[in-house]
Amino acid sequence: MVVVLGVLLLCWGTGLLHFIHVDSSHHTHSSQQTHVLSDRSKEAQTRQSSRGKFQKQKNLKKQTIAQKFGITSDDWRLVLVNRTHTRPEMNPALAQIDSRCAVDSRIASDLEQFLAHAQRIDRNVHYISCYRSVEYQHEVFERYVNDEMSAHPDWSREQAETQVKTYSQPAGASEHQTGLAVDLSSQEELNAQNPDLARKIQEIAPQYGFILRFPQGGEKSTGVGYEDWHYRYVGPDIARYITDRGWTLEEFIKHIDDVA
Numbered sequence: 001m002v003v004v005l006g007v008l009l010l011c012w013g014t015g016l017l018h019f020i021h022v023d024s025s026h027h028t029h030s031s032q033q034t035h036v037l038s039d040r041s042k043e044a045q046t047r048q049s050s051r052g053k054f055q056k057q058k059n060l061k062k063q064t065i066a067q068k069f070g071i072t073s074d075d076w077r078l079v080l081v082n083r084t085h086t087r088p089e090m091n092p093a094l095a096q097i098d099s100r101c102a103v104d105s106r107i108a109s110d111l112e113q114f115l116a117h118a119q120r121i122d123r124n125v126h127y128i129s130c131y132r133s134v135e136y137q138h139e140v141f142e143r144y145v146n147d148e149m150s151a152h153p154d155w156s157r158e159q160a161e162t163q164v165k166t167y168s169q170p171a172g173a174s175e176h177q178t179g180l181a182v183d184l185s186s187q188e189e190l191n192a193q194n195p196d197l198a199r200k201i202q203e204i205a206p207q208y209g210f211i212l213r214f215p216q217g218g219e220k221s222t223g224v225g226y227e228d229w230h231y232r233y234v235g236p237d238i239a240r241y242i243t244d245r246g247w248t249l250e251e252f253i254k255h256i257d258d259v260a
């Protein structure tokens with residue numbers, strides 16, 4: 001059944017009004033002229049929709065990593081503390097979540113869930129150290145230097161410091177002062193846990209917002225060798241992005257203005 005709908009078609013390009021006939025199966029029957037106009041309309045629509053698509057792709061393409069993750073210039077998740085970015089005491093607002101662990105209160109819940117999951121893999125996984133003040137880090141570092149000098153009586157203080165820096169950071173250069181870093185392991189000794197367990201913990205970390213801060217092969221950008229116990233909070237989305245690319249935090253920050 002042919003129904004004359006009398007659709008007013010605003011003619012593209014000419015501004016003329018035309019009637020077209022549409023049957024019940026929605027096929028268009030019209031004069032040759034209307035076909036031409038209809039084709040033109042389709043063309044215009046196609047052009048518009050592909051322009052829309054192109055615009056969308058362009059916008060997506062132009063989105064930087066910073067935009068993708070809503071990163072602000074002083075984003076707390078990405079605060080960088082290392083030997084070339086030392087900081088005075090930051091005094092984060094802490095939450096005490098264990099006798100050995102206080103962290104920035106904003107990450108307490110994620111960290112507790114991370115540990116609980118790690119303990120389901122191996123019940124011996126525990127916190128070793130979380131927030132450390134700059135003052136306390138100074139004491140730790142000095143204690144290590146004295147230990148090295150006692151163990152190697154012929155070493156100068158400088159030699160002892162060089163040695164200590166391979167496993168500990170001087171005061172102001174440790175990100176433990178941010179309250180966003182946590183050492184956890186199934187062992188008390190560093191890099192002593194089963195590599196298979198270390199890998200499993202590393203795999204679940206991003207869903208709770210953590211990255212293994214000093215991964216194997218990351219020494220060039222972090223200046224620190226592999227540490228199987230040191231995790232850093234950056235938030236779940238960024239943690240997944242960094243981990244999937246095998247980046248370090250330093251590399252992520254370097255790429256922050258790149259297209260995502």
Ligand SMILES: [Zn+2]
Pocket residue numbers: 176181182183229230231
């Ligand atoms: Zn650590």
